[in-house]
Amino acid sequence: MVQLDVVQACNKALVNKQTVTAVFVGGTSGIGENAVRSLASTHGTSGRGLRVYIVGRNEKAANTIIADCNKTCPPGEFKFVRANDLSSLRDVDRVCNEIVNAEEARAVGKPACIDLLVLTQAYFAFGKELEHQETSEGLEMSLCLLYYSRMRFVHQLLPLLSASPISGRVVSVFGPGRDTKLILDDLSLSKPQNFNFTTLGSHTAYMTTFFFEKMAANNLGKLSMSHYFPRLVITPAFKGRGVPGWFKVIFRVLGPLFRLISVSAKESGERVVFHTSPRFPARSSKGVAKSSPQENVSIASSSDGILGGGAYRTNWNGDVTPLTKQYEHINKDEVREMVWEHTMKVFEDITAAGYFSG
Template sequence: MVSYKEVQDSNALINDATAPRVAVFVGGTSGIGKFTVRALVATGASVRIYLVGRKISEEPMNAFIQELYVINPKAEVIWTEGEVSLLAETKRVCEVIKSKESRVDFLFLTAGYAPFGTRRETAEGLEITQSLEYYSRMLFILHLLPLLEEAEAPKVVSVLAGGMERATVNLDDLDLKKPGNFGGVKAQMQYTIMNTMTLEKLANENPNVTFIHSWPGWVNTGNIRRSADPNSITAWCFWLILEPLIFLFALSDEESGQRHLFQSTSAAFGGRGVPWKGKLGVNSLEKQADGLFLVNYKCDCTPNAKVMPILREKAQGKIWDHSQEVLRPYL
C-alpha cells in the first residue's frame, strides 16, 4: 500500500516542469473525475484542462471552473460539451481537441455508471453504460494516441475495476444483447474485462504511453442513483443499503482525487513522471516496465496472474476484433 502521506508528498512535487501541460478529462463533471481535476489544479501548476461533459452539466461546471481559477489562476480550463455516450459525438469532441493541440499529456476516463437498471440503448444501438464505460473510452484513446505520443510522459487512466477481472466473459454476446445476458454485476464485469484486454493490447503496441486501469474502491460518486428507475425496488435497496455502506467505508473525495492524481503523474507506474523512490508498480505482464497497470484504491498493482493468461488466450483477440468492427465508422 502507498500511504496517503506518500501520495500527498509525491503530488506536492508537481509543478510547471512536472505537471501534464495538456490534460483531457472525460467524465470530469462529477465524482472521481471532478475530484482529480480539483487535485491537479490545486498543485498550482500551469496546466490546460479540457473538461468534457453533457450540455446539462454546463451551468454547474461554469461555477466549478470559476472556483478552480480562484484556486489556481495559472490553470486554463476549457469546457467542451459532448454527449459521449454517442460515438459520433465522441469523435467530434476528439476532432475539436486535435484541431487545437499538438500534444496531450494525460487522458482521464471516468464516464459511466453502474448498469443495474433495465437495458437501455443509445441512438447508435449500444447499451448506454457499455458505450460510456468501454466503447467511448477506447475511441477517445484511439483518436488521441498520436497526440499522446508527442508528450514526454503520457498517461491514460480508465477508472472502472482494474484487477477485478474474472475468467468468465461472454464471448458469444460481447454486447450482452441476448435475453438474460444483461444486468448488474454480470454487465459490469463484462465491461471491466473488455477495458483490460483492449488497454493491454494498446499498451503493448504503444510502449511510449503508460496505461492504467484503476479500481477506485468505495467512493461516494452518486453513480448508484443513476443506475436504476428512482421509483423501483432496486433503487430503494441501493439507497437504503448500499449508500449508507459507501458513506461508512468510502475514501473521502479529497483522498480519492489525490490518489488518482498520484496514479496519473507518478513515475511509480511506468517509470515516467514525478520522481518516485518507493516500490515500483508491476504491470499486467508482471514486469516493472511500461505497459498496462491494474491499480487499486491503495495504489497497489496486481497482475491478476491467475486470470489474465486465460483472458489473453481466449478473449483478447475476439474483443479487439469486435471492438474494431464497432468503432471503425468513427475512426
C-alpha cells in the same frame, strides 16, 4: 499501499516540472470532478502551467468547478467541452476533434500533447433499474459508456497522448477486479439474456485489460494506461436515477457509516492524478521499465506480468490488482487479439455506417 504523502509529493513534482495538459471525461461530477480539483489545487500558483479540458453535459456544474479552480490555480486554463451523449461514438469523435483542434491551434511551433486522460463516464445502476438498452449505434448503452466510449477516446487522442514528455497517461476508473465471466461469442453483450450487473462489470474488466495491454505493446515508450478501482467514494451517483429506491433509503440512514469507510473526495482526486507518477511508466522498447523509480515509489507490474509494462490494474491505494483465477482458463494471447479485433470492428462499423452490425 502507497502512502498519501508520497502520492502528494509525486503530484507536486509533476506540476513543478512541466506544463500539464489534462482531459477529464465525466469531469463535471464525482471522481472526475475530484481529480480536476486536485490537479488545480496541487498546481496552485507555483506550478509550471496547467491546461484542463472538462468534458461533460452539465455546463452549470462545469462553470462552478472552473470558477473554483481559477481561484485556487490562477495561472491555469480551464475549458468546458460539451458532450451530448458519450454513449455515442460519433459524439466521442466530435468531442475529440474539438480538443485536438484547440490543442493544435494553441501549440504553435511545438507538438500538441495531452499528458493525462481521465475517463469516468458511466451510467451507475443496479437491480431492476439496470436494463439492457441499445444505443442508436447498436451497442449496449452501459457497456458502451464503460468500455467502447472510453477506448474510443484513447484511440482518437492517441497522437496527442503519444507526444507527451512523460508519456501519455490514461486512467479509466471502474473495477479491474470484477472479471469473472467472459462470453466470447457475445463480447458486446448484444443479447439481452447475457446482460446483467455481473456480466457488465466482468466484460468491462476483461476487455479493458486486454485492450490496454495491446495498446501498451503497440506504443512503446509513449503510453501508460491504468484501470483504476477507487474503492467507495461518496458521489452524486448514489442519488441517481439508476439507483433503486431501497438503496437510497439505506444510504440516507447509514450515510455516516458509508462516509466512515469511504475514501474522501480530496484523496480520491489525488490518487487518480498519482497515475502520472514514475510508478506507472510506459513500456520501453526493451520490455522493461523505461524510467527509474522516484524516491519511495517502486515501479508497478503490468497485467501481463512485465515490470513497468504500461498496462496496469490498480487498486485505490496504488497497489496492483492481480488477475483473477478465471484468466487461467483462457488463452490470454488469443482472447487479447479477439477483443482487439472486435473493438476495431465496432469502431470501423460505426465510422463507416453509423451502426455496429455485430
